[in-house]
Amino acid sequence: MRYNKRLKRRHIEEIFYGYAFMMPFLLSITIFLIGPIIYAFIISFKDFSFLNPEASKWVGLKNYIQIFHDATFKKALINTTIYSIFVVPIQLIIALLLSLVIDSDIKGKTFFRVAYYIPTVTSTVAISVIFLYLFKADGLINSILLKFGLHGPTWFNSVKFALPSIMIMAIWSSVGNYMIIFLAGLQDIPADLYEAADVDGANKFVKFFHITLPMLKPVIFFNLVMSLIGTFQVFDQAYVVSNGSGGPLDATMTIVLYIYNTGFKDFNMGYASAMAFVLFAIILFLTLVQRMLFREENY
Structure with missing residues (x-):
């Protein structure tokens, strides 16, 4: 029983350290790749300009139809x-x-x-x-x-x-x-x-x-x-x-x-x-x- 608990604890530690080592990569890919892709997909349905982002408005499929x-x-x-x-x-x-x-x-x-x-x-x-x-x-x-x-x-x-x-x-x-x-x-x-x-x-x-x-x-x-x-x-x-x-x-x-x-x-x-x-x-x-x-x- 004690041996099984030790194995389980060791397994949890390995998972924790594994994700700890992966965290810098996961954060960077989320901030600089996945996040911008999601944001770009959202603004593709808007009339949007970075010069005046507050004035952006939702236009639906208008941008895609215009293409x-x-x-x-x-x-x-x-x-x-x-x-x-x-x-x-x-x-x-x-x-x-x-x-x-x-x-x-x-x-x-x-x-x-x-x-x-x-x-x-x-x-x-x-x-x-x-x-x-x-x-x-x-x-x-x-x-x-x-x-x-x-x-x-x-x-x-x-x-x-x-x-x-x-x-x-x-x-x-x-x-x-x-x-x-x-x-x-x-x-x-x-x-x-x-x-x-x-x-x-x-x-x-x-x-x-x-x-x-x-x-x-x-x-x-x-x-x-x-x-x-x-x-x-x-x-x-x-x-x-x-x-x-x-x-x-x-x-x-x-x-x-x-x-x-x-x-x-x-x-x-x-x-x-x-x-x-x-x-x-x-x-x-x-x-x-x-x-x-x-x-x-x-x-």
């Missing part, structure tokens, strides 16, 4: 969707090819890993400024094109070329991150599978499509989800190259940039919060669709 009639939001959604459709597959294909090259028996593996990964850890603002100089009217890119008799456009000031220029920037700056993840997945594939394939006389293409790709499905799913979320949340590049306007003629306006302008420039935080939750619903839906396509039984 479907907002031409700028539709343009931002189209731009962001086009951006994602091109950036996601291209950067993942390039990242996979680079990881295959680095995983092969070549000299200078460490150099190539660092060279491809450096843009990932570089500030997106700094990268955007560099690309502004590269793609300006008399910049390096147009100078190179001029040597071949081609007259390049004013890239970031062109309605036609502004968004593709940001796509190029995004692919170059983020491909290293997905390359490292693919590389980790490649190194986790058992060598016995390739040895057995060699015994059966399989060539490199057969091994790639029948061993490498099937074994990389969980990694591909992870990279695909993270890449899609990242592209739908694009903000820094569009803000820097357009000076926050999303121009020219909303050609670089993205959903997050429009949310930022609405909330912190127009001070319409209620409508901005509603758009943020619509964006959350879009990302959640796309993630669930990808989860269905990459079911565990298919791994």
Whole structure:
């Protein structure tokens, strides 16, 4: 009986100390993440401004209904969707090819890993400024094109070329991150599978499509989800190259940039919060669709 009481007391102490160690994390995540999310969801049903929060009033679903009639939001959604459709597959294909090259028996593996990964850890603002100089009217890119008799456009000031220029920037700056993840997945594939394939006389293409790709499905799913979320949340590049306007003629306006302008420039935080939750619903839906396509039984 006394032994059982001692065990029970020890169990209670372990629970207490466990929650005591977790308390700083629980408090921080409640104050800085869960709390703001709940508050933002509440004000998404209000006509709300931080300049005069006392004058806020409940408007119900008005903010959400307004989104479907907002031409700028539709343009931002189209731009962001086009951006994602091109950036996601291209950067993942390039990242996979680079990881295959680095995983092969070549000299200078460490150099190539660092060279491809450096843009990932570089500030997106700094990268955007560099690309502004590269793609300006008399910049390096147009100078190179001029040597071949081609007259390049004013890239970031062109309605036609502004968004593709940001796509190029995004692919170059983020491909290293997905390359490292693919590389980790490649190194986790058992060598016995390739040895057995060699015994059966399989060539490199057969091994790639029948061993490498099937074994990389969980990694591909992870990279695909993270890449899609990242592209739908694009903000820094569009803000820097357009000076926050999303121009020219909303050609670089993205959903997050429009949310930022609405909330912190127009001070319409209620409508901005509603758009943020619509964006959350879009990302959640796309993630669930990808989860269905990459079911565990298919791994």
